[in-house]
Amino acid sequence: xxxxxxxxxxxxxxxxxxxxxxxxxxxxxxxxxxxxxxxxxxxxxxxxxxxxxxxxxxxxxxxxxxxxxxxxxxxxxxxxxxxxxxxxxxxxxxxxxxxxxxxxxxxxxxxxxxxxxxxxxxxxxxxxxxxxxxxxxxxxxxxxxxxxxxxxxxxxxxxxxxxxxxxxxxxxxxxxxxxxxxxxxxxxxxxxxxxxxxxxxxxxxxxxxxxxxxxxxxxxxxxxxxxxxxxxxxxxxxxxxxxxxxxxxxxxxxxxxxxxxxxxxxxxxxxxxxxxxxxxxxxxxxxxxxxxxxxxxxxxxxxxxxxxxxxxxxxxxxxxxxxxxxxxxxxxxxxxxxxxxxxxxxxxxxxxxxxxxxxxxxxxxxxxxxxxxxxxxxxxxxxxxxxxxxxxxxxxxxxxxxxxxxxxxxxxxxxxxxxxxxxxxxxxxxx
Amino acid sequence: xxxxxxxxxxxxxxxxxxxxxxxxxxxxxxxxxxxxxxxxxxxxxxxxxxxxxxxxxxxxxxxxxxxxxxxxxxxxxxxxxxxxxxxxxxxxxxxxxxxxxxxxxxxxxxxxxxxxxxxxxxxxxxxxxxxxxxxxxxxxxxxxxxxxxxxxxxxxxxxxxxxxxxxxxxxxxxxxxxxxxxxxxxxxxxxxxxxxxxxxxxxxxxxxxxxxxxxxxxxxxxxxxxxxxxxxxxxxxxxxxxxxxxxxxxxxxxxxxxxxxxxxxxxxxxxxxxxxxxxxxxxxxxxxxxxxxxxxxxxxxxxxxxxxxxxxxxxxxxxxxxxxxxxxxxxxxxxxxxxxxxxxxxxxxxxxxxxxxxxxxxxxxxxxxxxxxxxxxxxxxxxxxxxxxxxxxxxxxxxxxxxxxxxxxxxxxxxxxxxxxxxxxxxxxxxxxxxxxxxxxxxxxxxxxxxxxxxxxxxxxxxxxxxxxxxxxxxxxxxxxxxxxxxxxxxxxxxxxxxxxxxxxxxxxxxxxxxxx
Numbered sequence: 004x005x006x007x008x009x010x011x012x013x014x015x016x017x018x019x020x021x022x023x024x025x026x027x028x029x030x031x032x033x034x035x036x037x038x039x040x041x042x043x044x045x046x047x048x049x050x051x052x053x054x055x056x057x058x059x060x061x062x063x064x065x066x067x068x069x070x071x072x073x074x075x076x077x078x079x080x081x082x083x084x085x086x087x088x089x090x091x092x093x094x095x096x097x098x099x100x101x102x103x104x105x106x107x108x109x110x111x112x113x114x115x116x117x118x119x120x121x122x123x124x125x126x127x128x129x130x131x132x133x134x135x136x137x138x139x140x141x142x143x144x145x146x147x148x149x150x151x152x153x154x155x156x157x158x159x160x161x162x163x164x165x166x167x168x169x170x171x172x173x174x175x176x177x178x179x180x181x182x183x184x185x186x187x188x189x190x191x192x193x194x195x196x197x198x199x200x201x202x203x204x205x206x207x208x209x210x211x212x213x214x215x216x217x218x219x220x221x222x223x224x225x226x227x228x229x230x231x232x233x234x235x236x237x238x239x240x241x242x243x244x245x246x247x248x249x250x251x252x253x254x255x256x257x258x259x260x261x262x263x264x265x266x267x268x269x270x271x272x273x274x275x276x277x278x279x280x281x282x283x284x285x286x287x288x289x290x291x292x293x294x295x296x297x298x299x300x301x302x303x304x305x306x307x308x309x310x311x312x313x314x315x316x317x318x319x320x321x322x323x324x325x326x327x328x329x330x331x332x333x334x335x336x337x338x339x340x341x342x343x344x345x346x347x348x349x350x351x352x353x354x355x356x357x358x359x360x361x362x363x364x365x366x367x368x369x370x371x372x373x374x375x376x377x378x379x380x381x382x383x384x385x386x387x388x389x390x391x392x393x394x395x396x397x398x399x400x401x402x403x404x405x406x407x408x409x410x411x412x413x414x415x416x417x418x419x420x421x422x423x424x425x426x427x428x429x430x431x432x433x434x
Numbered sequence: 435x436x437x438x439x440x441x442x443x444x445x446x447x448x449x450x451x452x453x454x455x456x457x458x459x460x461x462x463x464x465x466x467x468x469x470x471x472x473x474x475x476x477x478x479x480x481x482x483x484x485x486x487x488x489x490x491x492x493x494x495x496x497x498x499x500x501x502x503x504x505x506x507x508x509x510x511x512x513x514x515x516x517x518x519x520x521x522x523x524x525x526x527x528x529x530x531x532x533x534x535x536x537x538x539x540x541x542x543x544x545x546x547x548x549x550x551x552x553x554x555x556x557x558x559x560x561x562x563x564x565x566x567x568x569x570x571x572x573x574x575x576x577x578x579x580x581x582x583x584x585x586x587x588x589x590x591x592x593x594x595x596x597x598x599x600x601x602x603x604x605x606x607x608x609x610x611x612x613x614x615x616x617x618x619x620x621x622x623x624x625x626x627x628x629x630x631x632x633x634x635x636x637x638x639x640x641x642x643x644x645x646x647x648x649x650x651x652x653x654x655x656x657x658x659x660x661x662x663x664x665x666x667x668x669x670x671x672x673x674x675x676x677x678x679x680x681x682x683x684x685x686x687x688x689x690x691x692x693x694x695x696x697x698x699x700x701x702x703x704x705x706x707x708x709x710x711x712x713x714x715x716x717x718x719x720x721x722x723x724x725x726x727x728x729x730x731x732x733x734x735x736x737x738x739x740x741x742x743x744x745x746x747x748x749x750x751x752x753x754x755x756x757x758x759x760x761x762x763x764x765x766x767x768x769x770x771x772x773x774x775x776x777x778x779x780x781x782x783x784x785x786x787x788x789x790x791x792x793x794x795x796x797x798x799x800x801x802x803x804x805x806x807x808x809x810x811x812x813x814x815x816x817x818x819x820x821x822x823x824x825x826x827x828x829x830x831x832x833x834x835x836x837x838x839x840x841x842x843x844x845x846x847x848x849x850x851x852x853x854x855x856x857x858x859x860x861x862x863x864x865x866x867x868x869x870x871x872x873x874x875x876x877x878x879x880x881x882x883x884x885x886x887x888x889x890x891x892x893x894x895x896x897x898x899x900x901x902x903x904x905x906x907x908x909x910x911x912x913x914x915x916x917x918x919x920x921x922x923x924x925x926x927x928x929x930x931x932x933x934x935x936x937x938x939x940x941x942x943x944x945x946x947x948x949x950x951x
Contacts, residue, residue: 126922126945151917
């Protein structure tokens, strides 16, 4: 956090406040937070009006301990940000807004005049100063929540990285949540986190077993979260008539003994649609969209360990039977956990098909740095109107999730139109 | 419940009082049965919190005796009638009189044995036992009088008589002066304390002055030549010390193989060695079989605890100090179906409430160490709970002190307890022989031992043998209350030269290294 806005003062000049009272509401880029008093005092002067954006470190009010001193500040003007006023009467302190400290359950830091050792037992304070680590974010196990030597030792043993002392006013910056290749433009700001208290879960007493997450699941979880949080998803759907595909499959099977699935057709159709609408085959590199040279289709395969996406490389240039064989091989080896890294790392577009599970329609999560993922549902028999007549059709609904930074609505529409067209007229796949 | 409960409580009490009731009844918010350290403290606290409070105590003051005539009376004789006396066992026949005698006898020992080391030559130092006892009595009187004054100051109604439970909200009082009252009480607090546990082979007769318990030992008419103390616990060792200093040959007879059971064994061994060095004799692992008063004294028959031939020795006085038990006789617990366990303790929950929601109990009459300050803490916590606050007793930080010389003081856990709980710990120890102040005053027996958690350095126990250990232990208690590590104490400035530096150095020994040893 670098700037904040005082939304509302809860104190007046000349008014007194006690420990724990709200002094003002401060709007940050994440939320509006109450700034509470760390100890009691009397407001001598308010230095900033409501509604203006001010930088971190700017003094916002002058507080005195004795109401009699308040008048001395009647004409006091705030100095430049980050410089505490000099020559103040002994009892006065200026409270600058410090960044509300997120994560690690730390209370909002008080102004520079507050005693940082107040919650630290002597040995803990010694460790903090000697090692230049700010341990004030720890939850203290001593009386009244004091942070003990043991608390600090335990945190250090667990590998906790403490911010340096004196950097307490700056917001902690965690690792940037970048999609694999690209650096972020702005530092990652975690939202304030409330520590989860397991005792709040009501237990029925029924037996249960905790299953620890595998690395794979942890990675899936992490990447999915990052994708959903930082890729602006846009969605569009289209229905494609499956009559042609059914006919083609029957023909290939009966005449040539070639087995081809609907999904194989989908993959080829996607590949050709990408050839026709290359914008949908781009990636986001952090600042701009970059077109891909190849059309490599990642095919979502469900395995007991989790979802994995082996790649059909250069799908536009492969025939249906080749695609079919490759997909079957990749899927089998995926389930046996025998894929090589290069077989599932990469890809320019993902296809995910839940038709075999009876799903008619669903949305998938974009797999960065790819720009799109097509979620394909199963065939649905229904009646439709055509030229005033009722006709029975079997259609398949596909929903495209796309990174809005790369693929805009017209591009998505164009791609889907092309895709649906290829599906409806699969003879075009060989042209 | 919060402080908002107070106005409700008062309003309720006021409404109750305004109802028509029997002439001798008054509706109290709290009636405390028992005016010892637990009871009187609870009563004063209750009144301070705005609760209408009464305290019922049956103990009557000692009648004046020839001995007392030797000391100036504290008030004109005409007004001295049989009057109640507050303060319980502690003030009347426990802590206070024993500490007075311990100090007096200590001064005598210093004068006769150690003054010459300081170049003070005194000849012909004698003991005037009557004066010593009168001095003890007057300190007891002034303190019990002091509590009466506190009751007046804080508006606690003091009823001198025996209290009996008559109903969940009713206490009957058989007044010492005759007559009876019935008190109507929203809450009844039982603080009737404890009495000496009898030892059947050695029937106590304090008036006879031969086989006595602690009460009798505080009031012997003359200094015995020989004394057997049965029981190597706190009371026996303190009383034994008093008389040993005054010239008695004291033998302590203890059933176990160690004295002060429950104390850290290593500390207990040092303590035993020091007491022996002072001339106290010990017969450990010995069981007493019988004691008979005879012409030439008391014939005490004892045998090895594990079995064997009995021996009979003669002692002028035998002090029975094998323990105390809760005192609930005549309290009327059975009227309300309140049960006691096999040790006679009233059963309570963590809010000191018995199974009858309006009846509470704390102090010696319930489970836990029989210490006056434990009773006080519980009394306050009990009353605070009733008044709507969150009363709390930290049983892990209750100190224990033995007022011999050197004193022995402990708080927290012993090495044995830590081993049994599988807690890895460190030991930091510092002898008073390396403490400047102790050496300067020539009183350097003993040491400070600090036990800390091996991982976090948190102080888990403090054990001190030394001059003023009972005062020094307060630092350990405070530290434990705050969850301090030994390094925290080591990093705190201690005045020089004081005995308390030994605590600092022991903590340094536990967390890094001492400087002075």
